[in-house]
Amino acid sequence: MTIPAHRIAFGEHLRDLRREHGWASQEAFAHHVGLDRTYISGLERGTRNPTLDVLVKLARGLDVTPSDLLATVE
């Protein structure tokens, strides 16, 4: 399966934001937001397709807005 460009852009931005906001490991961030590490990994690689509810959860965990989380997505 080819991963859509918007998922790649989202995943890279999520990874950047996670690191910028002090969560060096996917494991620690996953625990912080109440999601599984493998799911965070899939989001960052673009293989998972998060719902609005998950986007809101991720944004709150990073202390950014949901809109910020999609800033690089076209």
Added chain:
Amino acid sequence: MTIPAHRIAFGEHLRDLRREHGWASQEAFAHHVGLDRTYISGLERGTRNPTLDVLVKLARGLDVTPSDLLATVE
């Protein structure tokens, strides 16, 4: 089921953008973006939880960015 506040905010914003961008009817907009009218209705009422792929489809159909689509979501 109580509808989460972020879904209500999203739905109201989607409805506003749809009308502002000239799609008076849910039916016409649904056809334009390739989704079902009942699904658009559910999104606007906050009962549906769209994925990133759907958000991108909606944004393209409205000629806004995915980030714009979540502008009012907290």
